[in-house]
Amino acid sequence: MISISDLSFQYGDGTNLFCDFSFHVKRGESWTIIGPSGCGKTTLLFLIAGLNHPTTGKILIDGKSIERPRPSTGLVLQDHGLLPWATVEKNCRLGLEIRKFYGPDGKHSPSDLRPDEKEEQERVEHWLSWLGIDHLKSMFPSQLSRGQRQRAAIARTLVLQPDLLLMDEPFSALDAPIREELQWVMNGFHRESGLTSLTVTHDIEEAVVLGEKILVLGNRCNREPVVIVNHLSGMLDSRKNPEFIQRCEELKDILVSNKQGVFNDMSGAQ
Numbered sequence: 001m002i003s004i005s006d007l008s009f010q011y012g013d014g015t016n017l018f019c020d021f022s023f024h025v026k027r028g029e030s031w032t033i034i035g036p037s038g039c040g041k042t043t044l045l046f047l048i049a050g051l052n053h054p055t056t057g058k059i060l061i062d063g064k065s066i067e068r069p070r071p072s073t074g075l076v077l078q079d080h081g082l083l084p085w086a087t088v089e090k091n092c093r094l095g096l097e098i099r100k101f102y103g104p105d106g107k108h109s110p111s112d113l114r115p116d117e118k119e120e121q122e123r124v125e126h127w128l129s130w131l132g133i134d135h136l137k138s139m140f141p142s143q144l145s146r147g148q149r150q151r152a153a154i155a156r157t158l159v160l161q162p163d164l165l166l167m168d169e170p171f172s173a174l175d176a177p178i179r180e181e182l183q184w185v186m187n188g189f190h191r192e193s194g195l196t197s198l199t200v201t202h203d204i205e206e207a208v209v210l211g212e213k214i215l216v217l218g219n220r221c222n223r224e225p226v227v228i229v230n231h232l233s234g235m236l237d238s239r240k241n242p243e244f245i246q247r248c249e250e251l252k253d254i255l256v257s258n259k260q261g262v263f264n265d266m267s268g269a270q
């Protein structure tokens with residue numbers, strides 16, 4: 001689904017983050033991206049979202065070059081970005097309203113666009129209920145806990161029926177029990193929907209819980225992707241399982257050694 005070929009990217013100040021970097025994501029896969037602070041995780045996510053543009057190289061989604069944000073890519077950020085003056089329900093409708101303005105292609109609102117408002121409302125209610133916040137729909141973001149706000153931000157994105165979900169440290173501001181609960185929710189969602197997702201995280205356990213594949217970025221400039229194939233994702237009850245603990249230790253070693261050449265011999269890494 002996502003094909004990144006020979007990507008090079010640098011910011012205007014000359015910071016080279018990616019040099020001839022290539023990797024591919026298949027439809028339905030759930031990836032996590034981990035790496036030291038400043039290595040380019042968010043930048044990579046924003047490149048895939050069409051918010052940054054490659055200096056050279058190509059990023060294709062379903063064969064199409066990403067020149068601008070794609071309407072069917074959903075983005076969830078750490079600070080949730082809810083409008084403070086709108087209720088939870090209105091926040092969840094926000095993307096639908098914007099889509100009416102710009103149209104489903106993200107450019108124009110075609111004159112024959114007649115959204116099915118009943119179906120849209122059902123969709124909003126479905127996701128609010130699925131994320132356990134339907135009873136909060138008339139509340140404002142300031143009246144919610146951080147976990148509830150993050151659920152609202154996820155609901156707002158899922159209402160738009162994305163085929164690709166990009167999340168940048170979505171749970172990092174949350175306390176451990178709430179973070180684990182939301183990881184569980186997202187795992188269930190992934191199993192049911194088969195949505196393709198990429199989640200940036202700092203948290204090693206989260207990377208193992210959420211990522212069927214884990215992309216480990218290293219010190220810049222990132223050249224060779226290090227990918228760990230991880231069959232332990234989705235098994236939250238496995239946190240005490242020795243295999244899970246070992247996988248976390250392996251990942252920690254990789255992050256500490258921070259030398260990509262070391263990774264090639266690791267079992268499961270490709």
Ligand SMILES: Nc1ncnc2c1ncn2[C@@H]1O[C@H](COP(=O)(O)OP(=O)(O)OP(=O)(O)O)[C@@H](O)[C@H]1O
Pocket residue numbers: 011012013015017035036037038039040041042043044202
């Ligand atoms: N708009 C920008 N202009 C110039 N440099 C930037 C810009 N955005 C990020 N950078 C720099 O690029 C590097 C990578 O930033 P990025 O946010 O992608 O890293 P990250 O791996 O997500 O970091 P963290 O884990 O700390 O969030 C950093 O050194 C950062 O200072």
